[in-house]
Amino acid sequence: MNRKQKKMLARIAAAFALMAGLHFVPAEGGTRFAFYLVPYLIVGYDILIKAAKGIRNRQLFDENFLMAVATVGAIALALYGRSGDYTEAVAVMLFYQVGELFQSYAVGKSRRNISELMDIRPDYANIEKDGALEKVDPDEVGIGSFIVVQPGEKVPIDGVVAEGTSSLNTSALTGESVPRDVKQGDEIISGCINMTGVLKIRTTKEFGESTVSKILDLVENASSRKSKSENFITKFARVYTPAVCGAALVLAVLPPLVRIFGMGLPAEWDQWIYRALTFLVISCPCALVISIPLSFFAGIGGASREGVLVKGSNYLETLSQTKIVVFDKTGTLTKGVFEVNAVHHNEMAEKKLIEYAALVESSSSHPISKSLQRAYGKEIDRSRVTNIKETSGEGVTANVDGVPVAAGNAKLMERLGVSYINCHSVGTIIHMAVNGEYAGHIVISDVVKPHSKEAIAALKASGVRQTVMLTGDMKSVASQVAETLGIDQFYAELLPADKVEKVEELLKTKSNKEKLAFVGDGINDAPVLRRADIGVAMGAMGSDAAIEAADVVLMDDDPLKISTAIKISRKCLGIVYQNIVFAIGVKLICLILGALGIANMWLAIFADVGVMILAVLNAIRALFVKNL
Amino acid sequence: MKKTYKIDVDCANCANKMEEAAQRTAGVKNASVNFMTLKMNVEFEDGADNKAVMQEVLKNCKKVDDDCEIYL
Numbered sequence: 001m002n003r004k005q006k007k008m009l010a011r012i013a014a015a016f017a018l019m020a021g022l023h024f025v026p027a028e029g030g031t032r033f034a035f036y037l038v039p040y041l042i043v044g045y046d047i048l049i050k051a052a053k054g055i056r057n058r059q060l061f062d063e064n065f066l067m068a069v070a071t072v073g074a075i076a077l078a079l080y081g082r083s084g085d086y087t088e089a090v091a092v093m094l095f096y097q098v099g100e101l102f103q104s105y106a107v108g109k110s111r112r113n114i115s116e117l118m119d120i121r122p123d124y125a126n127i128e129k130d131g132a133l134e135k136v137d138p139d140e141v142g143i144g145s146f147i148v149v150q151p152g153e154k155v156p157i158d159g160v161v162a163e164g165t166s167s168l169n170t171s172a173l174t175g176e177s178v179p180r181d182v183k184q185g186d187e188i189i190s191g192c193i194n195m196t197g198v199l200k201i202r203t204t205k206e207f208g209e210s211t212v213s214k215i216l217d218l219v220e221n222a223s224s225r226k227s228k229s230e231n232f233i234t235k236f237a238r239v240y241t242p243a244v245c246g247a248a249l250v251l252a253v254l255p256p257l258v259r260i261f262g263m264g265l266p267a268e269w270d271q272w273i274y275r276a277l278t279f280l281v282i283s284c285p286c287a288l289v290i291s292i293p294l295s296f297f298a299g300i301g302g303a304s305r306e307g308v309l310v311k312g313s314n315y316l317e318t319l320s321q322t323k324i325v326v327f328d329k330t331g332t333l334t335k336g337v338f339e340v341n342a343v344h345h346n347e348m349a350e351k352k353l354i355e356y357a358a359l360v361e362s363s364s365s366h367p368i369s370k371s372l373q374r375a376y377g378k379e380i381d382r383s384r385v386t387n388i389k390e391t392s393g394e395g396v397t398a399n400v401d402g403v404p405v406a407a408g409n410a411k412l413m414e415r416l417g418v419s420y421i422n423c424h425s426v427g428t429i430i431h432m433a434v435n436g437e438y439a440g441h442i443v444i445s446d447v448v449k450p451h452s453k454e455a456i457a458a459l460k461a462s463g464v465r466q467t468v469m470l471t472g473d474m475k476s477v478a479s480q481v482a483e484t485l486g487i488d489q490f491y492a493e494l495l496p497a498d499k500v501e502k503v504e505e506l507l508k509t510k511s512n513k514e515k516l517a518f519v520g521d522g523i524n525d526a527p528v529l530r531r532a533d534i535g536v537a538m539g540a541m542g543s544d545a546a547i548e549a550a551d552v553v554l555m556d557d558d559p560l561k562i563s564t565a566i567k568i569s570r571k572c573l574g575i576v577y578q579n580i581v582f583a584i585g586v587k588l589i590c591l592i593l594g595a596l597g598i599a600n601m602w603l604a605i606f607a608d609v610g611v612m613i614l615a616v617l618n619a620i621r622a623l624f625v626k627n628l
Numbered sequence: 629m630k631k632t633y634k635i636d637v638d639c640a641n642c643a644n645k646m647e648e649a650a651q652r653t654a655g656v657k658n659a660s661v662n663f664m665t666l667k668m669n670v671e672f673e674d675g676a677d678n679k680a681v682m683q684e685v686l687k688n689c690k691k692v693d694d695d696c697e698i699y700l
Contacts, residue, residue: 049694050694050695053694054694057691057692062641062645063639063641100638100639103639104638104639107664111664111665111666234644237641237644285641289639289640289641289644290639290640290641290663292640293640293663293664294640294664297664297665
């Protein structure tokens with residue numbers, strides 16, 4: 001509790017004790033009024049002052065004004081009726097303040113809880129100076145500096161491991177609890193916790209540009225992008241309070257007049273005014289206004305805990321209505337890392353063929369060439385390769401150890417006049433010709449991510465109507481992947497612009513209420529990510545383009561997290577709707593009971609405070625998203 | 629030109645009122661108040677004097693909610 005809250009608690013306790021004591025004091029008339037005024041003022045003076053200021057600044061209809069009018073009115077009624085029953089007015093003020101206190105405590109507490117969950121902000125960075133470690137502010141560390149991270153410490157800044165090996169706990173970033181091993185030369189992102197060994201890291205970014213700062217920035221600013229539900233509540237509160245105040249006025253004046261002039265009955269002014277005041281107490285909107293943003297905040301916090309960054313509550317809302325999910329293939333459903341799958345029709349030893357291929361392709365940085373070099377597994381001696389000629393769209397020819405070698409697709413073979421054998425396997429086929437003779441072909445294919453199949457199934461189970469895959473790859477490759485994963489539809493051989501077009505087409509086929517999500521790895525998919533109702537990017541452990549273009553970022557690149565994100569969003573939205581219905585429902589019932597004279601102020605204030613407490617507790621539930 | 633300020637405000641309704649008050653202030657292009665993180669993001673109009681504008685924002689916010697605070 002902060003100072004303000006402690007002071008409030010003391011005031012409430014004092015007023016409560018006084019009220020209990022006054023119960024046994026047999027004072028009458030003016031003395032009694034003066035006695036009861038003391039606890040009333042103790043507990044409610046700030047409300048009265050705020051109400052007065054509100055009137056002066058023409059800010060009528062705020063909760064201070066409502067409470068002031070209602071309680072002063074109740075006291076006036078007690079004075080007028082000479083009943084001497086001031087308890088109610090004081091109690092209403094007292095409980096209102098209890099409610100406010102609880103609210104500010106609960107909100108403060110959940111605010112802290114959520115920020116603790118997202119506590120990935122490093123406080124310092126270690127810099128080695130004269131053999132001793134010195135702790136400095138991470139903001140002060142420049143690019144290219146060397147920092148030391150000891151076991152148990154957070155990696156403060158993105159960089160490359162310069163010395164040491166260790167396991168990293170990335171769960172704060174990715175929600176993934178399997179440790180990641182790093183060694184010299186590996187990239188390392190901030191926010192991970194170093195578990196086993198001492199690491200020396202050469203920083204590649206400034207602290208402000210590091211992953212950890214970016215994520216914190218995103219999550220903290222996320223709730224400023226407001227959802228429709230939040231905007232609805234703001235608008236609702238704006239209309240609702242004046243409406244109830246108007247209704248209260250009508251309730252105070254109309255029935256007595258009707259009774260006098262229409263029915264010839266006594267007016268019973270005090271009774272109707274009392275009912276009108278009860279109306280004012282009920283009309284306090286804060287319970288409603290607070291639980292909605294709190295639910296979204298908790299939902300976003302919970303999601304980020306699971307490695308899903310949602311950039312705003314509006315996106316959380318859209319996500320919950322997702323019915324079509326469109327995937328990019330490479331890097332999203334597949335690893336985007338090619339591997340040599342098979343070698344066919346080879347005359348020479350498999351190893352020898354791959355060695356030739358690796359050497360011929362040694363100067364290329366194409367992923368396919370890289371995969372060949374990896375398959376070769378040895379250091380490449382470039383001096384063995386001469387006369388390299390690359391023809392784009394065909395392949396490479398070169399002399400290896402003086403022997404002419406060609407590696408490429410069917411076109412290259414045709415041009416060279418080498419008769420080749422077609423392959424039935426799916427993947428990228430590299431035909432090899434050595435010394436002008438066909439030497440066989442190498443099949444290279446992208447590897448499907450371990451969770452891709454599960455991810456598609458999980459999406460189907462969570463009510464996604466259609467899954468679509470877009471890819472620039474060949475049709476044969478695409479159809480095989482789509483089939484293994486159980487994807488409904490696929491479009492192959494697309495250029496980036498075609499992807500946008502396809503998404504536009506799909507957007508036209510769906511109804512307004514259904515939303516389309518596009519999942520991509522964010523680098524070349526940026527236009528599509530923006531065009532879809534909601535763009536989900538693979539965070540690729542630090543790819544800036546991905547984080548910036550998308551609305552939702554999956555920190556560990558695991559497609560299974562898409563359904564997790566959808567489930568989290570549904571839970572959160574469910575809680576939001578529960579709270580809206582519950583809060584408005586209880587208020588309406590109380591208003592009706594109040595108008596009929598069944599509910600008194602006591603019930604009204606209890607309903608108000610009770611609804612708020614329940615709504616806040618319910619909102620906090622959105623934080624718990626494990627095992628959805 | 630965008631800037632973030634730390635604020636203090638008691639309830640979500642008051643936060644909405646602060647947001648409106650800030651948006652109405654001359655020199656402010658857009659403002660958003662985040663009740664959960666207790667932060668106010670202000671986008672200033674080109675050429676506006678941040679400090680003077682923020683004084684006005686604070687004054688306007690105080691008008692709608694006496695209890696609020698902006699840490700300038």
